[in-house]
Amino acid sequence: MSNSPDKFVFPDTNMLSSNAKMYCNFKLKNQNSFRQMVALDVYEAAVKRRTIRKFLQKPIPIETLMKLLNAARLAPSAGNLQPCEYVLVTDKALLDSVFSTLKWARYIAPEGTPKEGERPVAYVVVMVNTRKAREGGEIDCAAAIENMILTAWEEGIGSCWIASIDKERLREILSIPDYCKICFVVALGYRAEEPIVEDMEGDDVKYWKDEKGVLHVPKRKLSDIVFTNRYGNKITEH
Ligand SMILES: Cc1cc2nc3c(=O)[nH]c(=O)nc-3n(C[C@H](O)[C@H](O)[C@H](O)COP(=O)(O)O)c2cc1C
Numbered sequence: 194m195s196n197s198p199d200k201f202v203f204p205d206t207n208m209l210s211s212n213a214k215m216y217c218n219f220k221l222k223n224q225n226s227f228r229q230m231v232a233l234d235v236y237e238a239a240v241k242r243r244t245i246r247k248f249l250q251k252p253i254p255i256e257t258l259m260k261l262l263n264a265a266r267l268a269p270s271a272g273n274l275q276p277c278e279y280v281l282v283t284d285k286a287l288l289d290s291v292f293s294t295l296k297w298a299r300y301i302a303p304e305g306t307p308k309e310g311e312r313p314v315a316y317v318v319v320m321v322n323t324r325k326a327r328e329g330g331e332i333d334c335a336a337a338i339e340n341m342i343l344t345a346w347e348e349g350i351g352s353c354w355i356a357s358i359d360k361e362r363l364r365e366i367l368s369i370p371d372y373c374k375i376c377f378v379v380a381l382g383y384r385a386e387e388p389i390v391e392d393m394e395g396d397d398v399k400y401w402k403d404e405k406g407v408l409h410v411p412k413r414k415l416s417d418i419v420f421t422n423r424y425g426n427k428i429t430e431h
Pocket residue numbers: 242243244245296297298299353354355356357358388400410
């Protein structure tokens with residue numbers, strides 16, 4: 194099977210496992226063009242995705258949430274142990290309780306905390322089941338989360354990856370057993386803000402809001418972080 198766009202042949206779905214078949218059939222039904230299936234969309238999502246902390250109060254269809262979780266499920270995993278497990282929270286009362294365990298945007302607190310009417314409409318609590326991996330697993334969570342948030346972006350859904358969590362309270366609220374290590378929470382919702390990415394000046398990593406309330410996110414320049422062949426050998430940006 195060739196990878197070139199004009200020669201692409203969809204795999205014979207009879208040769209695939211039932212899960213993969215389901216996915217391929219989903220894609221076949223939903224593809225408008227070949228472009229949707231290739232890495233170009235992944236790159237676009239990777240560069241355009243920004244952390245979102247203001248959300249429309251519109252529910253995310255369960256099929257879409259499952260699509261995000263499926264993208265997480267299929268992420269790379271060390272030793273293929275796949276120790277990550279997830280609690281999806283959409284219940285209104287629980288959304289409020291989970292919200293109360295989270296800390297938002299520390300550089301601009303409390304300004305970056307979602308206000309009433311702008312809060313996430315779903316959360317995914319990402320855990321490591323220590324019966325599946327006794328140590329580590331956080332890196333697997335990170336890979337799964339990146340899959341999830343890029344897929345979300347493609348669907349018009351914004352996300353905030355959160356590590357500042359009152360884990361003990363969250364464990365109680367969601368009845369998470371001791372053998373599951375709570376690692377991160379991903380807050381989700383359709384986007385109600387458009388942060389701007391900009392080149393970092395000096396070493397100032399702090400994101401900030403302008404007078405219109407727009408979030409600016411500084412990123413280090415490619416020419417400051419990429420070297421060719423030897424460390425220190427800078428690239429020229431094109
Ligand atoms: C491991 C990790 C932990 C994070 N924890 C929090 C958090 O606790 N609260 C929050 O508001 N944002 C959190 N973020 C989001 C970062 O603030 C955000 O990614 C960063 O400012 C860069 O913005 P960008 O995602 O738009 O590129 C976290 C991101 C990562 C990767």
